[in-house]
Amino acid sequence: MKRWLTLLVAALALTACADQSQQSAPNTQLTVGAEQAERYLPQLADKNVALVVNQTSRAHDQHLVDYLLAQNIHVTKVLAPEHGFRGDAGAGETIDDAIDPSTGLPILSIYGKTKKPTAEMLADIDTIVFDIQDVGARFYTYISTMHYVMEAAAEQGIEMLVLDRPNPNGAFVDGPVLEKQFQSFVGMHEIPLLHGMTVGELAQMIKGEGWINEAPALDLTVVPVTNYRRDMAYDLPVAPSPNLPNAQAIQLYPSLCLFEPTAVSIGRGTDFPFQVLGHHQVALGDFQFSPRSMPNSAPNPKLEGESLQGRDLRNSQIQGFDLKPLLQAYQAFKAAGQADDFFTSPDFMDKLSGTDKLRKAIIAGESEAEIRASWQADLAQFKQQRQPYLLYPDND
Template sequence: MKRRHILVLCFVLLFSLFGGGSNHRVEASQTSKKKASVKPGVEVLMEDHLDWLEGKRVGLITNPTGVDHELNSTIDLLYEHPDVNLTALFGAEHGIRGDQEAGEYVESYIDEETGLPVYSLYGSTWKPTEEMLEEVDVLLFDIQDIGSNVYTYIYTLGFAMEAAGEMDKELIVLDRPNPIGGERVEGPLRSAEAVSFMGRFLLPVRHGMTPGELATMWNHEYSMGVDLKVAEMKGWKRDMHFDNTGLPWILPSPNIPTQESAYLYAGTELVDDTTLSTGLGTTKPFEQVGAPWIDAEALAEEMKSRELAGVNFRPAYYTPMFGKYEGERVAGVQVHITDPSSINLVALGLHLVDAMRDQNPEEFDMTASYTNLIGDPEVPQMILDDMPVSQIMASWKEEQQEWVSEVRNQYLMYGSYPKGAKPYKKQAVLGIFPLDLTAAPGEPVDLTVKGYDKNGEKMTIAQEEVDWELNGLDGNIENGTFIAGQDGSGIVRAFYEKLKAERPAVISTPLLENIRFGLQSGYSRVVLDLNKTITNYEIERGEDRLFIKVPYGGIQGQLDSNGGTIQINNSPVLSQIDYYTEEDFIVVELHVDGDVAYETPSFSSRIVVDLQH
C-alpha cells in the first residue's frame, strides 16, 4: 500500500513538472521572461505605447530578427492585435523571411500568411515610394543590426526616414541592441567620396550605436525633419554584448549565422574586396579568412605574434561552396574570441590584411570598392604601400575623436554614458526639402522647411518667415526659391525662430557620360551613367517610344557630344537607343515594342529603366 502511494505521488509530481499542456507552456513563458534582462523595442511598444498607433494605418519594415523574447514575430504581434491596423510590410536586403542571398534583387509580392502587400526596399527602389505609402500613416522599423557601417539594414532605415520626411509620415524605430556593444568606436569616419548604399551616412566602421540612436542623430545632423519616435529598450547597457541580453539569437542575414560571426564582421569584413576570402560559402563566414596561396601555419604564428587583445588564432583550411574561390582549397586562420570587450575589430581586420599581403604581395590585390568598404579613400593606397597598421589607424584618430565627442555622444539613449556625455533629451527638429539639393546653373529649386517640436507635434511654419543663408554657394534665395549660380558646392541654411537646419547643396551641369544596355531575366535594362545623382528627369511615352528627358544637361564622356544611335539586337522589347540634346534637355529616345511596361530603380549617379518583357 505504501509503495502504491509513493508511485502515485511520483506520477503527480512528474505530471506537474512535465505535463499539464498549456500550464507548462505558461510556466515556461514566465521563466523565459525572467531570463530576458533586455526588453526590445517591440515589447515596449506593445506594452507601453500602443497609443502611438491608435487610429493609424501601420507599415512595418522587418525581417526574421523582428521577434520578441518568446520568438513571436513582430508581424504576428501587430497583425493579430485588435487595436493595430497593419496594412503593409516592407523588406530590406534578404527579404522579410530572410531567404534571399546578399545583394540579390528582392521582388515585391503578397504575403501568404497575412495577405498583406510586401514591398521590397532592396529591388527596384531603396526608398519607399508614394504608391507604397499610400495606405500607411506610420512606418515601424524592427530589424536587428550588427554594428558595422557597411551592413545595409541601417541604410534601409535612413531611406525610410527620407520617405517619411518627404511624405509627412511618422516613423517609429523599435530599438534593438547593438550586438557588439555600444562603447567602442573604431575606424575612419566615412568620407563623402566613399558614400554608397552600403555607407550612405558618414559613420566610422564600428559606430557603437543602436538603430534608434542612429535615426535620432541623422534626423538632427542631416536636417531630415522626420516625425520620429523611438521605442527605447529597457535594460540594455552600453557594455553589453548580445549574449548578455537574454534575447534569442536570430541570424540577421544568411551569412551571419552566429553571434561570433556577427561580432567579428566589423573587423574581418575588411578582408573583402581583395583577393582574400572572408570565409563566405562555409559554415564559419567572417570567422575564418584566407586564400589558396596562404601558408596557414605561418599565418597563425604571425597573427599570434602581433598580440592583438581579445582574440586568438589557429590554422584553418576550408573549401567554399559558393562565392570567391568556390570549390578551391583555401588556407588561412580561424579567429577565436577570448575577450570580446577588448577587441579592436578594425585593427584586427587590417592586421589580417597586412599579414596575408606580406606572405605573398604578388598575389594580393584589392578592388576599387575597397574605398567604399573602409570609408577612407586614402587607406587602400596605405595598405598597398605596406604602411604599418598603427600608422594607418593614427591617420584618422583625430577626426574620429572629434566626431565622437561633438556628434555621436549627443544622441546616446542608454548608459553607461561616456565621460562628458548626457542622455539624449527630445529636441525640436527642422528639415529642409528637397533632401537631395542639387541644381544646374540657372535652375530654380523651390525650398520648404518642415519641423516638429520637442513634444513631437508638427510645427506650423510660415515659409515667408524663414531666413535663408548660403555658405560657399553661388546663387540666391528669393521667396523660398533657390536660383543656382555657377558650379560649386556648399551649404544652404534655414533659420526659424531659434532653430536652424542646413543642407549640403551642389551646383553642377548634369552630364550624360555613357549609355549601357543589359538583357536580364524578365526585363531589358537601360542605364544612363551621369556625373551626379538627379531626380528631376521625366519619362514621356510616345508611339513606340519612351523619351527620357534630363533638364539643364549636356553630353560628354564616352558618347558623341553631338548625339548618336545605339542599335540593340538581342532584346524582345527594345531595338534602338537615340541620344541628343534639345534646347536645355538631354533626350534619350528608346525605340520600344508598343506600350511596354517599365520600372525605374533608384541608383546613385545614374538613371535606370527596366523594360519588362
C-alpha cells in the same frame, strides 16, 4: 512558548523585509522596444501601418507582424530590406515583391531597384514602424534602409516609429569616419566604421543632423531598450542575416568584412562564414577549408571548390575593429609576389572603408599604430557630435 513566539515574530519580520526588498529592487531585465507594447500600441491604434521588418523582428516569441495583427493593429504592408522579409536571401541578392503566405500581406521590396519607398508605396500609410536588429557596423545595410525610409516618411508627412534593439558591437567606436565622396549604400553617414550606437540613436542623429531631406518635418518616435548599456554583452536571439549565424561571426564581422573586396575568402560558402580566412595560392595559415555553393547564403562563393589554407578564427578573441588580420594577409601576398592581386575591387574597398586612405596606407606599408593614429581626431569629434542623440549610458 514565549521563546517560540519570539522566534516566530522574528521570522515574520525577516520575511516582510525580504518581500519589501524584492518589491523595491529595480527590474534589471533587458526589454527590447518591440516588447514594450504599452509605449507604442496607442500610437498605432486606428492607423494604417507599414512595417520595415525581417526575421529578427520578434515580440514575445512572435514575429512582429503576427503580434501587431493579434493586437488589432491595421498592418497594411511590409517593406522588405536586404536578405528579405524572412531573412533567407543572400548578400546583395535582389528582393522581389511578393505576398506573405501566412498573413496575405503585400511585401514590397526596398532592396534592389527601389531602395527608397515611393509615394505610391506609402500612399495610404499613416505610420511606418522600423524594427530590425543591427550589428553596429556602418556597412551593414539596414541603417541605410532606415535612412531612406525616414526620408520618405519626412517628405510625405508620415509618422516614423523605431523600436530599438541592442547593438552587439556597441562597446566600440573605431575605424575611419566616412568621407562624403565615398558615400554609398554600404556607407551613407559620416560616422565611424564602428559607431557604437543603436538604430534608435542613429535615427535621432540622422534627423537631428539633417542628413535626410525635410529632416525637421519628420515625426519620429523611438522606443528605447530598457536597462541597456552599450558595453553590455548581448547574444542575438535570431541570426540577423544568413552569413552572420552566431555571436562569433557578429563579433568578427567588422574586422573581416574588409576582406570582401580582396582575393581572400572569409568563409562564405562554408558552415562558418565570417569566422575563417584563407586563399588557395597564398597560405595564410594551416587551417584548410573549401567554399561550396549554398543557395540560401552563398550561391556563388569566392574561390568555390578550391582548397584554401588560412586561419580558423572561431575561438579567437578579436573584438571591435582589428586591423591585424588585414595587414598580415596583405603582407603575406606581398611576400609571395602577389600584392597587386590582393585588392580585387579597390573602389568597393574604399566604399566599405569610407575613405581611400586606409587602402593606400596598407599598400604603403604603414603600421597599425600609424593607421589608427590617422583617424583618432575624427573619432573624438564624432563622439562629441553624437552626444545629444544617445539614449543609453556612454562607456567612454
